[in-house]
Each structure stands twice: as structure tokens, then as C-alpha cells.
Amino acid sequence: MSNVPAPVQNLIDAFSRLPGIGPRTASRLTFFLLRNQDDIGLKLAEALVNLKSATGLCKECFNITLSGQDRCEICSNDQRDQDVICVVEAPMDVIVLEQSGGFKGKYHVLHGVLSPIEGINPEDIRLEPLFKRIAEGKIREVIIATNPSMEGDATALYIRQKLEPYHIRITRLARGLPAGGELEYADQNTLLRALSGRQEI
Amino acid sequence: MSNVPAPVQNLIDAFSRLPGIGPRTASRLTFFLLRNQDDIGLKLAEALVNLKSATGLCKECFNITLSGQDRCEICSNDQRDQDVICVVEAPMDVIVLEQSGGFKGKYHVLHGVLSPIEGINPEDIRLEPLFKRIAEGKIREVIIATNPSMEGDATALYIRQKLEPYHIRITRLARGLPAGGELEYADQNTLLRALSGRQEI
Numbered sequence: 511m512s513n514v515p516a517p518v519q520n521l522i523d524a525f526s527r528l529p530g531i532g533p534r535t536a537s538r539l540t541f542f543l544l545r546n547q548d549d550i551g552l553k554l555a556e557a558l559v560n561l562k563s564a565t566g567l568c569k570e571c572f573n574i575t576l577s578g579q580d581r582c583e584i585c586s587n588d589q590r591d592q593d594v595i596c597v598v599e600a601p602m603d604v605i606v607l608e609q610s611g612g613f614k615g616k617y618h619v620l621h622g623v624l625s626p627i628e629g630i631n632p633e634d635i636r637l638e639p640l641f642k643r644i645a646e647g648k649i650r651e652v653i654i655a656t657n658p659s660m661e662g663d664a665t666a667l668y669i670r671q672k673l674e675p676y677h678i679r680i681t682r683l684a685r686g687l688p689a690g691g692e693l694e695y696a697d698q699n700t701l702l703r704a705l706s707g708r709q710e711i
Numbered sequence: 712m713s714n715v716p717a718p719v720q721n722l723i724d725a726f727s728r729l730p731g732i733g734p735r736t737a738s739r740l741t742f743f744l745l746r747n748q749d750d751i752g753l754k755l756a757e758a759l760v761n762l763k764s765a766t767g768l769c770k771e772c773f774n775i776t777l778s779g780q781d782r783c784e785i786c787s788n789d790q791r792d793q794d795v796i797c798v799v800e801a802p803m804d805v806i807v808l809e810q811s812g813g814f815k816g817k818y819h820v821l822h823g824v825l826s827p828i829e830g831i832n833p834e835d836i837r838l839e840p841l842f843k844r845i846a847e848g849k850i851r852e853v854i855i856a857t858n859p860s861m862e863g864d865a866t867a868l869y870i871r872q873k874l875e876p877y878h879i880r881i882t883r884l885a886r887g888l889p890a891g892g893e894l895e896y897a898d899q900n901t902l903l904r905a906l907s908g909r910q911e912i
Contacts, residue, residue, distance in 0.1 A: 515765075515776055517762055523758075525755065529740070538730070542729065542730050553728075554759055561719065600746070
């Protein structure tokens with residue numbers, strides 16, 4: 511853009527590098543902050559600076575935790591089921607599952623998913639520490655909650671094969687129609703899954 | 712959200728205060744930055760901090776300019792028509808008009824629009840300096856490019872009335888069908904405007 515002072519253009523560029531934010535939205539956000547009398551922008555800057563310096567990864571499950579804190583809140587909570595591990599791809603999945611309120615066990619965050627096409631192999635994600643946790647022998651069930659994608663399925667399969675020797679229960683999140691959805695709008699794959707996974711009522 | 716470390720939650724909250732960014736997008740952006748190895752977040756923080764400290768308003772047209780610089784690039788450009796002023800609501804409107812490449816004169820940024828309902832009166836926006844610029848007698852035409860909204864129209868009307876004594880040309884941006892749009896999707900108001908403003912071809 512011509513005639514935009516550098517400090518304004520810099521912020522537009524910085525916003526544009528975020529996922530899902532195009533140049534137009536980036537401009538809108540920038541001019542909102544320029545117009546705004548509050549310290550919204552400075553608060554955001556502060557939070558950005560603190561984000562990485564003040565956080566680290568839980569040594570047990572690799573979820574996000576406060577820096578200098580070995581284990582996350584969930585791992586250090588004795589009230590949670592100690593013998594069920596839910597395996598997820600990313601820290602945000604933990605939040606989503608926690609919000610559902612349906613799981614009371616512990617987590618394991620892989621920080622990625624197997625993808626031969628993108629060159630992501632077992633050693634690139636936190637798989638070994640998962641197998642180590644299970645080898646310690648206290649785990650009764652592993653729920654694999656990777657995304658219902660090709661890569662998520664491949665990762666689930668890989669984990670299942672690796673855990674075969676342990677004779678523990680290994681499950682995968684159910685697939686079917688999303689709650690509140692409509693048959694008419696379901697894709698064929700989802701519909702086939704919903705059919706083959708049908709249950710007695 | 713439970714179980715989210717404070718530095719993460721702080722950034723989610725800070726992003727959520729931006730217009731058009733809901734809690735879900737805010738979380739997605741935050742976890743993108745957590746995952747990201749580059750310094751995208753720090754660059755953004757830096758740009759945010761610089762935004763207000765490094766910018767100011769042009770003393771002539773009130774467009775955004777570099778701090779310590781009295782007049783913006785457009786106002787200090789001798790190549791531009793010195794006798795036409797385009798009146799806009801916000802600095803972003805200047806950018807949009809500049810990108811169109813259709814205007815070669817100067818601007819005047821009101822920083823708002825008259826709105827009795829919201830209690831925005833003539834003295835709350837940069838109207839007086841506009842009248843002062845015109846009173847100096849060098850202006851031949853004023854193009855009022857406030858938004859085609861009720862407030863934008865009211866502001867245009869107010870400016871026209873105030874400028875009556877000067878006998879200069881006062882115009883308003885044309886209304887009609889947006890380029891690339893379809894009749895079928897045009898609202899009634901736009902259609903009526905397009906009809907009444909029809910031109911010989």
C-alpha cells in the first residue's frame with residue numbers, strides 16, 4: 511500500500527502473518543488500534559512477549575504449562591484418573607476436551623501427527639515418551655483422540671501396533687454425525703461411519 | 712477456560728478484544744504462536760508498541776503520519792491537485808481511495824461522523840479545520856466521501872450547508888450497483904439509487 515507510514519504498515523504486515531488473517535483484516539485491526547484510546551494494543555504486545563518466556567511444556571504429558579513448572583495442572587492433579595491416557599495432537603485439543611467435561615484422566619500431547627508426505631516421522635513427535643509412560647505399567651486404557659483425518663488415523667494405527675505387547679485397552683473417539691447436524695449435509699464418509707458404527711437404542 | 716496457564720489465557724483474552732476476533736479464533740491464533748518457531752509473535756509485539764509512539768496526525772488533513780512530521784506524504788506532495796479536497800471518515804478510507812488510483816487531490820480525515828444518537832456532534836470530529844482550509848479560498852471542489860450510511864449522509868448534508876457561502880463545487884460519491892455485483896442480490900435501496908442515478912451510455 512502506498513502512502514501508509516511505516517509503523518502502520520509494519521503492524522499490518524505482522525497481523526497478516528497470522529493464520530486466517532488476510533491483508534484486509536490486518537488493516538482493519540491496525541486502524542482499530544490506531545483509533546482506540548485504550549491500551550488494547552499494548553496489552554496485546556505484553557501478552558505476546560510473555561507467551562513463550564512464561565510458558566513451557568509439561569515433562570510428563572507435553573501439555574503447555576508455566577515455565578519453571580515441571581508438570582502441568584492436570585498431571586499434578588491427584589483427583590484425576592491416573593490409569594487412562596488420552597492422546598491428542600495439540601495443546602488446544604486438551605482445552606477442547608476439558609471444556610466438554612467428559613474426560614477425567616490424563617493426557618499426552620504429541621505435538622504433531624505422522625505424515626510421510628510432509629516428512630513427519632515417529633521420532634519427530636512425542637511418541638517415545640508416550641510408550642515409556644505406558645511401559646511403566648500403570649495404564650489401563652489409552653484413548654487415541656488424534657483428528658479424524660488420514661494422518662490422525664495413521665498415527666492411531668501406529669500407536670495401536672506399538673502398544674500391542676502391553677494388552678491394555680486402546681480406543682479411538684467414535685465417528686458419526688455431529689450433534690445438531692443434519693443428515694442432508696453430512697458427507698458420504700461421515701454417513702458411512704455413522705452407519706457402520708450404529709448402536710442399539 | 713480451565714487448565715490454561717495464565718500467559719496463554721492472557722494472550723487469548725488480548726486477541727479477543729480485537730474486533731471480529733471471537734474466543735475461538737483468539738485461541739487458534741495463540742496456539743499458532745505457541746507452536747511457531749519463528750519470531751512472528753515478537754515482531755507483532757514490536758509493531759504494536761511502535762504503532763502509536765511512531766505515528767501522529769497530519770496537521771493539515773489529519774491523516775496518519777510519522778510522529779514528528781507535521782504534514783503527511785500526500786499533503787506534502789506538490790504533484791497532487793491542491794484545489795480538490797476529498798473528505799473521508801477515517802484514515803483507512805484514504806488508503807482505499809489511494810488504491811483505486813482515481814483521486815489525485817488532497818484529503819481531509821474527519822475521524823468520525825456526525826451521530827446525534829451516539830452523541831457525536833460537529834465539534835467532536837475534525838470539521839472546523841476543514842471549514843478553515845476552505846475559507847482560505849484556494850479550494851475549487853470538495854468531494855464528500857463519507858460512508859453511504861445515514862450518518863455519512865447527515866454529515867455530508869451538514870458540510871454542504873456550511874460550505875454554501877463559498878460557492879465551490881460540492882460533490883458526493885455516486886451510488887448504484889457495485890461493480891461485479893448482480894441485480895438479483897442488490898438491496899432495494901441500492902436499486903432505487905441505481906435507477907434514479909442512471910446515465911446515458
